[in-house]
Amino acid sequence: MATLKHIASKNSDYSAIEAYLVYQHDAFTGKQLLDEHGRPKLRESYLLDTLECGDFSFATACLLANRKYGKNTQHGDIKSHQYIISFDPRDAADNGLTMEKAQALGLKFCEENFPGHPAIVCTHPDGHNHSGNIHVHIVIGSIRTREVERKPYMQKPRDWREGMKHSSTAQTMRHLRVEVMELCEGAGLYQIDLLNGSKERVSEAEYWAHRRGQLKLDRENASLAATGQQPRQKKFETVKVACRGEAPPFAAQTARSLKSPTGAFVASQTRTLRKQISSVLYRATSFEDFSDRLMQQYSITVKESRGQLSYLPSGRTKFIRAKHLGDKFDKAEVLATLTANAARKPKVQSKTTNLAKLIDIQAKLTEGKGIGYEHWAKKFNLKAMSQTLILLQEKDLLNEDDLNQRITELETKYHNALAVVKDLEGRMKANNKLRYQVAAYASTKSVAQQLKTAKRPAAFEEQHRAELTAYRAAAAYFKTNNIIKLPSPKKLEAEYAQLASEKAKFYEQYKEAKEELLKLKTAKQNVASFFREEEQTQQER
The missing domain is CATH 3.30.930.30 (BirA Bifunctional Protein; domain 2)
Incomplete structure (x- = not known):
């Protein structure tokens, strides 16, 4: 190309x-x-x-x-x-x-x-x-x-x-x-x-920043290897990967341009920013979901202005326009990808989602999150707490004792159903292996009988080594498991179908108990976090 x-x-x-x-x-x-x-x-x-x-x-x-x-x-x-x-x-x-x-x-x-x-x-x-x-x-x-x-x-x-x-x-x-x-x-x-442009655009500054960074990393790794230490990183990953092709003829000018603090900073963030946006873009199904995931996972703010998207990563004060990142990050491509995701993942959309946990905003701010993340997290916590109250009202579990009792009942149901499912899975696995050995024994039995009457047993054994190996493995399996009379293949198939039906029934009970249990535990945790935060706020006042 x-x-x-x-x-x-x-x-x-x-x-x-x-x-x-x-x-x-x-x-x-x-x-x-x-x-x-x-x-x-x-x-x-x-x-x-x-x-x-x-x-x-x-x-x-x-x-x-x-x-x-x-x-x-x-x-x-x-x-x-x-x-x-x-x-x-x-x-x-x-x-x-x-x-x-x-x-x-x-x-x-x-x-x-x-x-x-x-x-x-x-x-x-x-x-x-x-x-x-x-x-x-x-x-x-x-x-x-x-x-x-x-x-x-x-x-x-x-x-x-x-x-x-x-x-x-x-x-x-x-x-x-x-x-x-x-x-x-x-x-x-x-x-x-x-x-039609480049999906991920590479600038000259990014090209040379990557080349210089990789050279510096190689020298550091060589020094570590000389002293017997193991390098932690072999590939320079903080800037964008260079494109195929020749670098500019006056490389010194380009290399010197990278000494600009602003240019070096942008070049060092571009690859990471693209990877973070891409990881969210391919999972989100709406623009609201896309912007929420970017903020929650990577503290990246996305905004639309005059029909164009811009991105603000943590640590910067100026937005980076999509056209500097590549065509796949502009508004038209992002909306097209989100629409395709929504059409491709109907099951994910219809699936009941778990209740969101409240975010410890103070802890996140201590980790270095910015004011944009704080505003978003407050809105997120209000929405999560609203969903928590709705759930508890629907289940009639506004009383703490009733909530704890229901959680105990669900834990018992969850563990009992899981134990039955594991037992049925073990029996299905044994049935499947027995069916395999019965089929192998029946298909190779005639070859084993021919070996007894063969004029040249060694040559016959060499010619039919695979069949005889399967026959002997099946016979050894029957002997180990004390199986004297071989069961009917049809009977084994019917037994397997019965086990699969029972497993499906108990697995559904296990899933329902697990889903409700996770929601109620999260609701309990959210309520505790909410009142703990309120108590701290009152003490500060």
């Missing part, structure tokens, strides 16, 4: 781009790696071609274009654009993708979509994360050096006129994604839908 990535560069040193593609660089600092003689180390494998450069190098062609058209003179001007097409690692084995074929596809893509721009097309056999994905770098100078034929996707004069600068707009990226999908389809390669 090929992906497309765009990187705009303001670096006026065009030779640095070619050096990045040709020489090895440190993934985190962006510096060239040197050999023992202090010379830059070439990449182990790459293919490189230039387009629209004439007799000049890519760097010279770009500088001449800048001088000719008087552009890219300011520090903040975008000097070049890089597009990276990363192919699926399976394409090499399943679809015969080679570096040569990928380079040809990259050249074709560049000629059709960036005509008139000086360009470098370079293919690498693998990415930073060593997933084995062949990928193509297409780097173009920002200025078009000749006027080209206007094509249907070109909307503004800058898209075809000489001396105009390339602009990577949302419309341009949509067109290029369609081109990548059609390119892979024509070449028989794996491909996904690039037009």
